[in-house]
Amino acid sequence: MTTINWGILGAGNISGQFAHDLVLNNSEKKEIVHIIASIGCSSTTKGESFIKDNMISKENNGGIAAVVQNYDDFYKNKDIDVVYIGTPHIFHKEQVLKCLENGLHVLCEKPMNINAKESRELQEAAKKNNLFLMEAVWTRFLPIVNDIRHKVFDQILIGDVYRLMVDFSYDAKLETCPPGSRIRDKNLGAGALLDIGIYCITYARLFLDQKLGKEHTPFDLKSMVTVDPKDEVDYNTSILMKYSTGKQAILTCTNYIDTPMPFARLEGTKGYIELFAENPARLRSYKVHLKAGESYEVKDDSEYLGFIYEADAVAKDIKAGKTENAVMPFDETLLVMDTMDQVRSDNGFSYPMD
């Protein structure tokens, strides 16, 4: 049995989903016990509500009572092995650096931060401190995603893949969203690309290329960004990628609508695969349609929200003394951040932090 001690930074929605999976895991007595040692939070009340709402108890937390700490105390907590950062991306850079400076390994929600320049600074800091750092691109660790990759790349189930279409959108209800919210405020890194477009790119990376990071298959990139005249951020961005192999990705994202299903289609010469999910980041089922006639559906009915798989991967890496993960190495983070930088730069859209 392996035990790993997590600090959770930020007591918002995504941290709650992450905690849900750890709690469920521990309730089932799995090989790895994910202890939530501390919740780092600006408000004690909010942190205590987080523990209560997510039903974190000694019984499902390896006999440990999770504590709530302010940020300063959190960073100095010696009971924490690794920090999960679940705050909005604008805060990531400073928080990752603080964790690393204090000897804490880090799993940081996507996007790692606002641009590749900052990402490189974070990589340098992790290397200097010989600590683990990974962007929490949980989609890459879902068994159902890897099941598809196995069928596409190893079994050549749908023949030669030539096209992937992905539409990851959601109705952010902008009209009722306050201007200072992370969804609308440019100073908080608002916009569709960094928030959801990153998943479109992730699916293109997952399904059109077997290689990662610096080893990736070369691709060309073209994009269109529509910047809202009032909020000055992108609520609609579309991207074309074409790999040197000829494979095309047609990617689009918007904050104006909940994506109708299927949200994606991967096509090959022998058939195609449609992807379905309530939240496209968390693929829930896929349908295979083969030209030869066969059609079938594969569903993931797990009660996990999908975060446990990356959490397990991180725990194993840290216990093995690794500072990078093989599925989501830092070079892959840099590749995706560079790609998003190029999309923004090609369309004259920048953030104050650029």
Next chain:
Amino acid sequence: MTTINWGILGAGNISGQFAHDLVLNNSEKKEIVHIIASIGCSSTTKGESFIKDNMISKENNGGIAAVVQNYDDFYKNKDIDVVYIGTPHIFHKEQVLKCLENGLHVLCEKPMNINAKESRELQEAAKKNNLFLMEAVWTRFLPIVNDIRHKVFDQILIGDVYRLMVDFSYDAKLETCPPGSRIRDKNLGAGALLDIGIYCITYARLFLDQKLGKEHTPFDLKSMVTVDPKDEVDYNTSILMKYSTGKQAILTCTNYIDTPMPFARLEGTKGYIELFAENPARLRSYKVHLKAGESYEVKDDSEYLGFIYEADAVAKDIKAGKTENAVMPFDETLLVMDTMDQVRSDNGFSYPMD
């Protein structure tokens, strides 16, 4: 009652569909009688089969027996008012010029020809001869298409439109298609863009802009073309268009697959519209989904294959002495041809005729 005399050049599949609609129209004693005066064809046998297969008889042809003529005799036939050219696009330029030189008005299947340079030559010839010339973009004349345009532009049914996605694809069964066929032979103008991508662009023109031709709302264009290494033509092309209003079109076409439905989605701030069709050029139904809750479907169950509407428009124009159509003026043909030229040029894909 108006009577117009058609010559049909080329006895292939699309000419048959065009003839079907004329025959059905005349069987119903409509305001306009579309007489098929002659079938221009390289083989008498093929022309006679065409008349038989499409059940063209004196009874449904204004009392006239359609004749079969070789090309030379066809061009000199004084009984023809207007020629419908239904041959592959590689032959259009020469045939349009021959018609115009012989005093015949022309409705020419899309694309008008291979590139905008040739289109401009044809426009000059039509102007010089003071004859009617129109590209047969029949989709623009479908009542169901104009019903959507009315709802979108006049009734603002789905609010501010921001995104259109169109996938027009079909499985050309390339593996069983002979290399010399119009689907595979570069010398015959093969490839997805000119054959089906033109409809994607047409839908973007129809649903994202109310203006036509030289008056069109400006747009930026980015694209990816994958050229097959063996046949050296594009079997997969994707295009992004962004209008100065910020509206985006995400367009893609391929010869590898029959498009799953819906083939298109038009989105606005108040809801979206999904488009369905067996052949996306011939929109057959659409579903409106409003955020306020309402959803409904509109179907076109007409027995017409969809060609009668453009045929009627052409008949009215010619009877009124016009040389251009207001729905599909020649400048709009040039705009779309220029757009396709740019897509090819941006991706280094050219035809021998360029």
